[in-house]
Each structure stands twice: as structure tokens, then as C-alpha cells.
Amino acid sequence: MKLFVYHTPELTPIDLVPECAIAVDVLRATTTMATVLAVGGEAVQVFSDLEQLMAVSEKYSPQKRLRAGERGGSKVPGFDLGNSPLDCTPELVKGRRLFISTTNGTRALQRIQDAKVVLAAAFVNRATVVRYVLEKQPETVWIVGSGWEGSFSLEDTACAGAIAHSILQQTNLPPDEQAGNDEVFGAIALYSQWQDNLLGLFHHASHGKRLLRLNCHEDLKYCSQTDILDVLPIQQEPGVLINQK
Numbered sequence: 001m002k003l004f005v006y007h008t009p010e011l012t013p014i015d016l017v018p019e020c021a022i023a024v025d026v027l028r029a030t031t032t033m034a035t036v037l038a039v040g041g042e043a044v045q046v047f048s049d050l051e052q053l054m055a056v057s058e059k060y061s062p063q064k065r066l067r068a069g070e071r072g073g074s075k076v077p078g079f080d081l082g083n084s085p086l087d088c089t090p091e092l093v094k095g096r097r098l099f100i101s102t103t104n105g106t107r108a109l110q111r112i113q114d115a116k117v118v119l120a121a122a123f124v125n126r127a128t129v130v131r132y133v134l135e136k137q138p139e140t141v142w143i144v145g146s147g148w149e150g151s152f153s154l155e156d157t158a159c160a161g162a163i164a165h166s167i168l169q170q171t172n173l174p175p176d177e178q179a180g181n182d183e184v185f186g187a188i189a190l191y192s193q194w195q196d197n198l199l200g201l202f203h204h205a206s207h208g209k210r211l212l213r214l215n216c217h218e219d220l221k222y223c224s225q226t227d228i229l230d231v232l233p234i235q236q237e238p239g240v241l242i243n244q245k
């Protein structure tokens, strides 16, 4: 197995498709998706375009759907939800499909949707994603940070490092044999530096600061927890993720 880390969707190669691609948007899209599926959401369907989301979700009855729209960290007017994982309670979500469009996370998932296996990961479900990768042993694994509008995001690359670190720790191969690019070592170094204070890292991150300005302190705390959800968001058809049990 060869691991590759890409800091943003824009940095992924355009002429290749990996066997397994993992999208990471710690703050907050993939944390929200993992939470929705962990508490019994039927599926998560991602859109980059808000109008398309509205049109497709119209075919679902209001009792069977939730529409989540986020731009710039804030809820889009007219949507049921923004992008806070804390709003995704079992009472609200159980049995419903989440139709979601966010600034970067949903675009990252769309960018990698042609991979044979597509997963969504955050710190909250890191262990479950790693377990799946170790079981299936895909030949190539891309871990793709969502970044912010094309720029590097500290928290996504730190989570990519957490995933890569755990995979390398549990396989007894030399890191040089498993790392497909330099970013793997950079991401692991970042995670190693901050693993005991991820909330502190989020306070340095530009999107962490943006969310703090929007009073999302509790979201940051929630997203900083590692391995708390046993959930594997896996693509069932392009753009649709379910929890593989």
C-alpha cells in the first residue's frame, strides 16, 4: 500500500484515480457527515451547487430529508441546517437523508468521487477509517484535505497525518516504503507536534479563527475529539455516502 497526502483538492493529480481516496474536512464538513451517519442518518448526499441540492432534494418528502447549506462558515438562509455537527442529534437525523453543500468539504468529495473507494474522515472517526484501510489493503490511498478555497488548512493536514501515522504504526513496513509523497512525512510531523492539543491547533488555524468569530467554540471542541465515533462514511454511488457497518 502506498499512501499519498494532498493538502487541497486542487493539488491532487488530475490524470490518476487511486484505489481508495479519503476526504478530510475536520472543520467541519466530514465531522458533520460522520456524526449524521453515526446517529442513524439514512445517507449523506453532497453537492457543490446549492440550487442543484434544492432541486434533487425536492424529490424527497420533508420528513425524509434535511437540507444543510454553509458558506463562509454560516448557515445559508432557507436551509434546515448550517454545518454544525452539534445540530445533528439522533432525534432530528434518524432515518433522514442529509443533502449538504459546504464551501470546501463537499467540493473535495466531488473531486475524488471517481476513486474505487471513497471515504470521509475526520478526527472523530479516524480509527474506523484506519481499520478499514488496514483490512482492505488498497494499493494506493490518497488522503485529501479540503483546505479553504484552494489554500492549505492546518487542521485537515493534521488529520491526514493522524490517519497516516496510525496506518504506519500498525503495519510493520519502513515508512519510506509506504509513503508515496513528501506530504505524508510533513502531515505526520504536524500531527505528532499537536496530537495532545488539537483544540490549540484549531485556535491557530485560519478557519478555526473564522469559526470562533462566529461563536462556534463548542463545534471546535467537538471536532477536536479523536476516535469517538465508530462510523465509516463510504461512497455508495457518486456523491452519496452511507455508513458501512
Ligand code: MLT
Pocket (backbone or CB within 6 Å): 025, 027, 028, 029, 030, 070, 072, 073, 074, 083, 102, 103, 104, 105, 106, 146, 211
Ligand atoms: C467547508 O466545507 O469549508 C467547511 O466545512 C466550512 C464549515 O466549517 O462550515
